[in-house]
Amino acid sequence: MSTVQPPKPYLTGHYAPVADEHTVTALRVRGTLPPELTGRYFRNGHNPRPGVTPTHWFRGSGMIHGLRLRDGRAEWYRNRWVRTPAFEHDAPLMREDGSIDLAASVAGTHIIEHAGRLLALQEANLPFEVTPELDTVGAYDFGGKLTTAMTAHPKEDPVTGELHFFAYSPFPPHLIYYVASADGALIRSEVVEGAGPSLMHDFAITENHVVWLDLSVVFDPAEHSGIPYRWSDAYAPRIGVMPRTGPARTTWYEVEPGALLHVTNASEDAQGRITVEGPRYDRAAWETSWKWWVGAPGHPNTPLTGALGTRWTLDPATGKATEEAVDDLTTEFPTINDERLGRANRYGYAVAFPGAGLEEYALVKYDSATGARQLMPVGPGVMPGEAVFVPAEGGTAEDHGYLLTITSDIVRDTSELLVVDATDLSRDPIAVVELPRRVPGGIHGSWIPDTDLS
Incomplete structure (x- = not known):
């Protein structure tokens, strides 16, 4: 008699993956977005394709969720898989000859900006460059000088x-x-x-x-x-x-x-x-x-x-x-x-x-x-993600700024971006951006102001 295996915990609840990619514009905002928040908030995490059950939470394909904020508006939300060889062709990290395919990344741990490039990271592989609209450019090796993996x-x-x-x-x-x-x-x-x-x-x-x-x-x-x-x-x-x-x-x-x-x-x-x-x-x-x-x-x-x-x-x-x-x-x-x-x-x-x-x-x-x-x-049934600190314009103290975090609400099956006053967590969020779908619990992200991409 065969037994039905229970679903992996990283495919359920807050971490249940989404099955597709969306772009939605003109998001509803409760409260007031600070106008200096002009840029993009990107958050990476593991989101296996439908029908795929990875053997470890960390082996799920990377999906980046992004919001574009400008002049007090939430202009868009989009989510995109990072289209690496591991995602597109199930390319294994270890080749048959025993060598490592540094491009066979799930690219699901982090996303950063450096020198105007956006890099999706997974520590066993090369970085993967993506555009500000989250299209995948490809593996990035610093002009051929990086011949190993790179930390996330x-x-x-x-x-x-x-x-x-x-x-x-x-x-x-x-x-x-x-x-x-x-x-x-x-x-x-x-x-x-x-x-x-x-x-x-x-x-x-x-x-x-x-x-x-x-x-x-x-x-x-x-x-x-x-x-x-x-x-x-x-x-x-x-x-x-x-x-x-x-x-x-x-x-x-x-x-x-x-x-x-x-x-x-x-x-x-x-x-x-x-x-x-x-x-x-x-x-x-x-x-x-x-x-x-x-x-x-x-x-x-x-x-x-x-x-x-x-x-x-x-x-x-x-x-x-x-x-x-x-x-x-x-x-x-x-x-x-x-x-x-x-x-x-x-x-x-x-x-x-x-x-x-x-x-x-x-x-x-x-x-x-x-x-x-x-x-x-953050409320029963709600989980916040990593809180990314963004300095306030003209701030004079270390904590003068905002915390950005995407919440997962499994009771209402929704998610929101909270903008929190980092000086006092007892206050209600300064602004809440209502997202068009629940965003699975993820790993790490970054706030990238427009000035860093110019």
Whole structure:
């Protein structure tokens, strides 16, 4: 007797994929859109084609949802799959001869702008360029100079405009560091010695250093979900600090076992100490969350369990790392005002998941100066996405700006773009843009002002 397998959790509820592409103009706005929000908000995420069930949440085809805002109007919404060889022809990442097809991307993790180009990112592959209307241009390799994959979490220095990124691999060389100039030329490529075969999804920069995360989730060919990494108690987790200029000599700091998918920020002080923050997983949190990501029996109801805000301080004088909990909420998708990226920041934002006393999803704001935490519930059955910070015109403080987040409401089967006053999450949204369809829960996005595409 055959048994009917239950649907994968990443194909249901907030994450149920949409089956087609739309363009809708003249969207209804409740409230008033700030006129300085003239540009595009794009958000990427995994959206398998109808009839396709990927073996892992992260393997679903990338679909970008976009809104065009201008002069207080919401001019259009559109959603488009990124048309990569993996989407169009089911091209596998691994060819029959054992080589990697860097163009066979799902391109479903992030979308950024750099030097006037829009790049859809997936860390095992080359970036894919798309137009401001979300048509796919094709794989982008920095004029032939990028011959490896590219992280989905590059960092653009707010002072120099340089784009810092990396490629990691389970096979030597495990880690390569890259820098692209503000005008988009690849100007540095260097192997980072001493790195291991860990899952290095994100990293950090400070004003003078690069921070590498060589932690407890490592390559394991016995993992058959299509993402061949597992937690290892035998692997010695470390955080590395490398100067941004000069030879790539990394100082490694031993840390407690853990995993970190997303860095909130990192900075250095006058004594040369490096501080790194982000939602940390212990083994139980990682393996429980992984059950949801692969649809294993006994998976939880939400994709994230037990990721707790954590701060590491790396002291070159002692060669030691200290670790402290920042909060007890389960959070992910941390963001800041990117004008403070790599420098000390006071405020951070994140999505809070049910658990640790919360029954529903919420946005959360942290104030590191006072230790205060402010929650913004979004309502029963509603989930907010990553909150992208946009500075207010003429703002004089770090939190003078707006948070942009797309919500998924599975009760009403709708979605909205919320524009929230980042100074005070207790206020009602400044504006709400009603979207013509429910947008599935996604991953990362960016606000791209018109001035960056001119």
